[in-house]
Amino acid sequence: MRSATQRALLALALVLPLAGLALLLAVPGADLRWAHHPAHFWLVLGTAGLSAGLAWATGDAAARRGDARLAHVSLAFLASAGFLALHALATPGVLLAESxxxxxxxxxxxxxxxxxxxLRSTREVAGDRAVAEVRLARRLRWVLLAVMLGWAAVSLAGLPPLDGPPAPAERLPLLVAVPGTLLYAVAxxxxxxxxxxxxxxxxxxVLAAYLLLGQALVAMALAPTWQLSWWEWHVLLLVAFALVAVGARRSWREERFAGLYLDDTAAGRREASVLFADLQGFTTFSEQHPPEEVTAMLNAYLAEAVPAVLRDGGDVDRIVGDALMVTFNTRGDLPDHAVAAVRAGLALQEATARVSGxxxxWPRFRVGVNTGPVTVSLLGTHGGRTHTVIGDTVNTASRIxxxxxxxxxxxxxxxxxxLPGTARTQPLGLLALKGRTEPVETTLVLSL
Structure with a gap:
């Protein structure tokens, strides 16, 4: 629900910064000068650190969920963070002798x-286009980091075009402010x-942050250095990133950025493989041993089982007691997901067999794998959210x-x-699975 607080926040982000800037520029006497170099250094560096933290958090969520929107939001924060950190180095008398x-x-x-x-983060994509967009964002991240390093090297070496006098360089903020502000406005x-x-x-x-970043560009182009109007755009950047950090902090910790997910991430359809594993005889073992021993046993198994399934591209959906649910291809980027899921199941059995040896x-694992259509779903609401897969494919995997x-x-x-023709299998026959009206042909995979 759109709260009154959110509406007020957006109204202030849209009106207040530009009104303050206009007032300071219209009344030069109010636009006081304050040239405090250490304050500038720490303000800019702290803002860069906050932006970098957001870039990492959104990038991590984008990677886990395969979400193209979050991937580009992360790049927007990363671009600001890196160049802000470079700007902090320009503070005279702190790290460098002069600007x-x-x-x-x-x-x-x-x-x-x-x-x-x-702007690119506003595109709604799905399926193969979403997968391609995430891959593009991954490549752009490296390009962006290379540009930052190149900018720093050229600046320190005093090479063209960053070797000129300050006066011509001051025109650059105006040149980039116009298109940048327009793009933020559209976004x-x-x-x-x-x-x-x-x-x-x-x-x-995020909406308020984009408004503030666009207005910060206007202030950069118009405000004289060290005047209050100049300090304003520094504060605008800090507030922009702080708003996103607070907004994410107030979200449920498991899916902080779920509100930004593409529709296909929050409720999309995939062809996926689902692996279930649990311990045969776990209940009896738990009855006969103290909780501390049961916990030690589970941790010993999971320390081997989880890495085994992750190596083949699986995502651990949940761990409930002795039960492990792993999904393959929920991001749509694993075309051989059935083979990967079976390979992961065999690797899990091999790794945990060494522990049971x-x-x-100790009880031993059973593993079941099933492939078919699923819905990738964001379930729950604030205070209890999870990103999981739903469908008969999941239920059948559990029964198998x-x-x-x-x-x-x-x-x-x-x-x-x-599976490839080289796979060694053994038919288990038609199994009547609980909850299904028709039996399912089930096969034991011995090796791939």
């Missing part, structure tokens, strides 16, 4: 670059439409696991049809 032209104009360049990614307008549809607080925070009395022999990997017919 450096390249570092001095770094902030408008970085914030303007961020507007390109902000903010599109986010406003998304916010009206979803009403998520983190969306309102050292502890003969319950029928698998101890130490074995049982698969359904769709999974079996995707």
């Amino acid at each position: 450096n032209v390249g570092f001095a104009v770094a902030t408008p360049v970085g914030v303007a670059l961020g507007s390109l990614f902000a 903010a307008w599109r986010y406003a439409r998304l916010w009206r549809a979803r009403g998520e607080g983190v969306l309102a925070a 050292r502890h003969p009395g 696991e319950g029928q698998a022999p101890v130490g074995g990997v049982a698969v359904g017919p769709e999974t079996l049809s995707s």
Whole structure:
């Protein structure tokens, strides 16, 4: 729900900064000068650190969920963070003896670059296009980092075009402010439409941040150095990133940026493989041993089982007691997901067999794998959110696991049809699975 607080926040972000800047420029006597170099250094560096933290958090969420929007939001924050850090180095008398032209104009360049990614983050993509967009964002991250390092090297070496006098370089903020402000305005307008549809607080925070970043570019182009109007754009940047950090902090910790997800991330359809594993005899073992020993046993197994499934591209959806649920291809970027899931199941059994070999009395894993259509879903609301897969494919995978022999990997017919001809298998026959009206042909996979 769009709260009155969110509406007030957006109104202030839209009106107050420009009104303050206009007042200071219209009344020169109010635009006081304050040349405090250490304050500038720490303000800019702290803002860069906050932006870098947001870039990492959104980038991590984008990688886990395969979300193209978050990937480009992360790049927008990264562009601002890197060039802000370079700008901090331009503070005279702190790290450098005198101001450096390249570092001095770094902030408008970085914030303007961020507007390109902000606008691209507004695109709604799905399926193969979303996968391609995430891959593009991954490559752009390395390009952006290379540009930052190159900018720093050229600035320190005093090479063209960053070797000129400060006066011509001061025209650069104006050149980048006009397109950058327009791009942020378009991005903010599109986010406003998304916010009206979803009403998520983190969306309102990103929308407000884009408004503030666009207005910061205007202040960079117009404000004289060390005047209050000049300090204003530094504060605008800090407030922009702080709003996003607060918005994310107030979201449920497991899916902080869920409000920004593409529709296909929050409720998309995939062809996926689902692996279930649990310990045969776990209940009896728990009854006969103290909780501390049960916990030690589970941790010993999971320390081997989880890395085994992650190596083959699996995502651990959940761990409940002795049960492990792993999904393959929820991001749509693993075309051989059935093979990967079976390979992961075999690797899990091999790794945990070494553990059980050292502890003969411990229970052993059973593994079931099934392949088919699923819905990738964001379930729950604030205070209890999870990103998971739903569908009959999931339910059948769980039932197949319950029928698998101890130490074995049982698969359904769709999974079996995707395996290479070299796979060694053993039919288990038609199994009547609980909850299904028709029996399912289940097969034991011995090796790939």
